[in-house]
Amino acid sequence: MFANNKLRVKKSLTFTPDLQPIALNQPLQVETDSFKKVQHHFLQKNKYNNWELMVSGSPEEIGYYTGLLTQDLYQFQEKSFFDNIETNIPSKFKQKLLIKFLRWYNRDMHLHITDSHLREIYMLSQFSSDSYNWVAPKFQRALYLHGAHDIGHAMQDLALVGCSSLAVWGANTTDGDVLIGRNFDFYAGDAFAQNKMVQFVNPDQGFAFASISWPGMVGVVSGMNVKGISVSLNAAKSDIPLKAKTPVSMVARQILEQAENIEQAITIAKSKEVFVSESLLIGSAADNKAVVIEMSPNKFDVYEPNQDFLICTNHFQSETYTADDRNQEHVANSHTQYRFEVIEENFEKQTVWNPENLTEMLRSTQGLNNEFIGLGNEKALNQLMAHHAVLFEPNKLKMWVSSSPYQLGAMVCYDLNQIFNASHSNAVLFDDAVTIPADSSFIAQKHPTYLAYKNIKKEIETDLKQNVFISEEKIQQLIRLNPDLWQAYDIAGRVFNQQKMYKQAHAAFTQALACEIPYQTDKDRIKKAIKKLNKKL
16 A cells, blocks of 8 residues: 555646647736736736736636736745745754655545546646745646645644634524625735735636635635635535545636536535635525525535524534534634624624624624623634635625735725626725725724734744843833733743743733633633642742
């Protein structure tokens, strides 16, 4: 079996899909730093600093023109991803081990992705950087990046820390139509989130759709098609799989290209083998409701509520998963249930929902009962780390996409009816008349404070690792910047403990326990530290 796996690794590193010929002699027009065009395909940056990409055609054409237009952004994205890995794994020896593991683990991934998507990814991958060919050839590296969320989430539950979603319809919305809002809490470093991209894709086979992600991403994490099907991904607790299969973002992509209603979306998802546990929140204009498809390597179910609203965080809710040990453990030991209850509390307070008040909820940094639980707390709906937030109105084919920072910037409205039924050339694609304004008060007052907290936190944690002396004044400054966050007191306790200031360490750890702590493992660690300090004192 070992020899067979080794052969499959070797074959996977040389595999290329069968490509269809296309004409590639079209000149690239670069009019400004914020606008590029090839024929009717174009890339532009809007006034809210989000990139907008319009491409169409065969898989080869979509991949090629996406790569041609976004090459600089794509290479920057790739660099930010691998730089983040080098920061977290500075050892060259461990990096080599990681590469060997990725090649072995992803040996069969190409067998689980559709031929058309392989062809698109291949053409796009040719515009990636030569600097990372030591990781794998360009095409294989692009496949690895499409499975990065799944691998990271399966191994350490790091990639999607806490996505939160609410879908409402019927008597719960102003017009009875389904309305969906979600935060996509994916964080792979500040640089990775720098270039948010809204892609408008019109394939020659399948339905046109819009997707919100980042340069180099063919899969879908949040998106909607012209038939009024929306998809958003929420990670759940996974077993550690033995090998990569279908990246869940590619399942979502196929749903957008092929499904017109919930039944068709379920059929597509059921036909796929995934290697992590994931919730796919599906909104549907045809059905005027939403459901959650719950997928894992060994189980499949659909959660359909018996009321006109649906809440989805990061645990499963269907009957199949009710007794699932890992799901129950995740509910008990993480922050997914707390955020679920925060949304429940907001839902009970709000009689009728619309895009404005749903946006307000997604931006909230407070906990249950409007308690201040600290900026950046993972128990909040807004953890100040979201790659994007998005609202969908499938019946009207409208969506609102957040602009930086996090989901605090303007929520920019797009009408897919207008976008895919008109000829665009350096056009304004969004509808400013219904764009939801930024939270300017938070951005002006609290955001700079939070950035200052993050900077000093990073400095202290670096010094802590290197056993450098850290002044008590610096620790107090950290706490002053974020006095409601458990993490500030936890860091203070660890610093004082390392510097043998045991009374101060005990006080800091005790204060941390009085705050809202997202994970049971952190609570247990702090309790253990206090127990040891009691003996010393």
